[in-house]
Amino acid sequence: MLKVGLTGGIGCGKSTVAGIFAGLHVPVLDADEIAHRLVEKGQPALTQIQQTFGTAILNPDGSLNRKNLREQVFSDMKQKQKLESILHPLIYKTLQAELEQLIAPYCIISIPLLFETDMTHFVDRILVIDCPVETQIERVKVRDSLSIERIQSIIDSQVSRAFRKAQADDLIDNSDTDYRLAEQVKKLHNLYLSISACRD
Ligand SMILES: Nc1ncnc2c1ncn2[C@@H]1O[C@H](COP(=O)(O)OP(=O)(O)OP(=O)(O)O)[C@@H](O)[C@H]1O
Ligand SMILES: [Mg+2]
DSSP states (O other): EEEEEEOSTTTTSSSHHHHHHHHHOEEEEHHHHHHHHHHTTOOOOHHHHHHHOOGGGBBBTTSSSSHHHHHHSSHHHHHHHHHHHHHHHHHHHHHHHTTTTSSSEEEEOOOOTTTTTTTTGGGGGEEEEEHHHHHHHHHHHHHOOHHHHHHHHHHHSSSOOHHHHHHHHEEEEEOOHEEEEEEEHHHHHHHHHHHHHHOO
């Protein structure tokens, strides 16, 4: 099965594009969604995080206090790396297990930090969702009501737009309206089906 890694900076439209592929009945795996599941109440990863970051990261009911954890790792590179060293290997392990259950010509694997985690070898092809940084900031500001400074610092912690574009096998330009997005996805869908047919 052809594995297409879908990536892009914060707010570029990865989830939106993944949803369009899913609408075409393409299996979509999502690293963000797995990360969420891994830190659900009672999960071993949450215990590990609590041992590393203290009980303050837990709500009274034992669930993850996301705000507390976010604040702890936001401005502290070392703490951020500690969290990532717990979560990233588990995310890829879970993705691998989910992949082994799939039967399809190709699948989309949404991995926001594909480059940052140095895991491009995990996929056969890289699809980058791209839009200008100003558009990223505008969309995330509306979606998450974060300050511009906060959004900019997240953008700065990710690889640059130019780097991503240089690494892409395929690119979706998401600076425009949703209509053009569906059109671009349909074209890539046909491309991936034909690549997959050639590999058989
Ligand atoms: N083409 C578009 N036109 C208008 N709004 C859009 C477009 N694409 C995405 N958006 C909006 O921009 C926001 C960010 O999109 P989305 O959540 O898909 O990005 P993402 O790359 O998954 O973000 P994250 O990195 O935070 O997971 C959402 O509110 C989405 O509805
Ligand atoms: Mg998303």
